[in-house]
Amino acid sequence: MKNVSLLLGGRVINAPLSLVHIWMATHLLGSHGFGLIAMMYAFARTMSDLVDFQSWQTVLKYGLHPLTSGDCSGFQRIVAFSFLLDGIGGLLGCAGGIAISLSGMTLLGWPPEIHVIGVVFCVSILFMASATPTGLLSVFNRYDLISIQGVVATIVRVIGTAALAFTGPSVMALATVWILAEVAAWATLSIMALRELMRRNLIRGLPRELWGLLPDLSSGTFFKTHPGIRRFALATNLNSALALTFNHIGTLVVGAYVGPASAGYCRIASQIASGIAKPASIIQTTVYPEMARLWRDHAMTRLYRLTLQVALAAGCIGTCLLIATLLAGKPLLQLYIGNSGAVQTLPVILWLLAAEVVAVWGLPLEPLLFTTNRSGAATSVRLLDCLVFFPGLVLVVRRYGLDGVGPMTLLGVTLLIGLQLFLVLRTPTLRTAN
Numbered sequence: 001m002k003n004v005s006l007l008l009g010g011r012v013i014n015a016p017l018s019l020v021h022i023w024m025a026t027h028l029l030g031s032h033g034f035g036l037i038a039m040m041y042a043f044a045r046t047m048s049d050l051v052d053f054q055s056w057q058t059v060l061k062y063g064l065h066p067l068t069s070g071d072c073s074g075f076q077r078i079v080a081f082s083f084l085l086d087g088i089g090g091l092l093g094c095a096g097g098i099a100i101s102l103s104g105m106t107l108l109g110w111p112p113e114i115h116v117i118g119v120v121f122c123v124s125i126l127f128m129a130s131a132t133p134t135g136l137l138s139v140f141n142r143y144d145l146i147s148i149q150g151v152v153a154t155i156v157r158v159i160g161t162a163a164l165a166f167t168g169p170s171v172m173a174l175a176t177v178w179i180l181a182e183v184a185a186w187a188t189l190s191i192m193a194l195r196e197l198m199r200r201n202l203i204r205g206l207p208r209e210l211w212g213l214l215p216d217l218s219s220g221t222f223f224k225t226h227p228g229i230r231r232f233a234l235a236t237n238l239n240s241a242l243a244l245t246f247n248h249i250g251t252l253v254v255g256a257y258v259g260p261a262s263a264g265y266c267r268i269a270s271q272i273a274s275g276i277a278k279p280a281s282i283i284q285t286t287v288y289p290e291m292a293r294l295w296r297d298h299a300m301t302r303l304y305r306l307t308l309q310v311a312l313a314a315g316c317i318g319t320c321l322l323i324a325t326l327l328a329g330k331p332l333l334q335l336y337i338g339n340s341g342a343v344q345t346l347p348v349i350l351w352l353l354a355a356e357v358v359a360v361w362g363l364p365l366e367p368l369l370f371t372t373n374r375s376g377a378a379t380s381v382r383l384l385d386c387l388v389f390f391p392g393l394v395l396v397v398r399r400y401g402l403d404g405v406g407p408m409t410l411l412g413v414t415l416l417i418g419l420q421l422f423l424v425l426r427t428p429t430l431r432t433a434n
Helices: 002-051 055-068 072-103 112-127 131-139 143-167 171-199 206-219 221-225 229-246 249-257 260-281 283-296 300-361 365-371 375-425 428-433
Strands: none
Touching: 002 072, 002 112, 002 143, 002 171, 002 229, 002 249, 002 260, 055 072, 055 131, 055 229, 055 283, 055 365, 072 112, 072 131, 072 206, 072 229, 112 171, 131 143, 131 171, 131 283, 143 171, 206 221, 221 229, 229 365, 229 375, 249 260, 249 375, 260 300, 260 375, 283 300, 283 365, 300 365, 300 375, 365 375
16 A cells, blocks of 8 residues: 555646646647647557567566575576567567558558658657566565656656747657657666666676576576466567557547547547546556565465455545546536537546446456466457457447447456456466465
């Protein structure tokens, strides 16, 4: 709860700043201009998620034991492997993003005015891969530093967008601000993680471990020393790629079939819904390391008690926030983006927020499956859900436009949580514990 409070402290600052930034951006560029930015960002983030190995989970699962047992070299070897995954993911994402944006602009729905800046925007993908620093700060219990990192990108966006009011607003200028925000957030998190390594005398020898890791990987020695780590890394990568369907794919589909203005409204609705639900969903960030420690100590009863407590706490918070939005959402949204924007956006926000509430009720289920070595089952569930959700999303958006995003997202999330709950209840260790 202390760590959750620290992360919420960052959100208290970040949430209103995000709203200020969106308000300024939509008033400076209009819904069409902001929609173009949202389309480029959604594409870049999607490409990043596709190749992201979620290496912070690898640091937690395989690095916690050598760290607590005093095996400095073993811990550094895991960190080196995790850094290598980040580097590979960033390069693959950037290269793939540039290739797709060059050859598939028509499919993406990008108008000619963003053909150049859309390709340049893919450079930001290199700086979206910062999972290892997050894992290090989580292992070291420095959630105060993680909360700082979350605010940096928003501050850069606010300052940069405000400056456009004096220098002249344009899509290219705002896109540059968003790229700089990603660079600033990556640099901040990386510097803080390196400082924590230095404080604990864990930085010396890390370059040597990274250099020596390459021949060990090619010979297979590393994977023999750490059985299961390759499958775990690939499973978290695939799971992350499948999870993006509920994050940015809606904006991409709306932009491709309906247009930039509707894509902008979809981005606003998604950000507001996730921002409202953030006090509940942020608990998940602190759940992984706690579950890893309990699994390491074979404290199964406490592990499942924690799962239930987190589900109840997050679910109750999310439900209260949904009720508050139903009561006060419309007048606040009218002040924020005007009456026309509010009419188009509010129904989507309510549907997406309902989906977020369902997700936070099931928030600890996926971490529990990964912790109890059922990552393959968790990924299979994600894949099955995506096979239903993605074709359905395309069909409803083509027929109903922006209004189809919310109901389809709620349906997809409900199916996902239901399947995850089924897997958890079928877990042998859970039935034994009960």
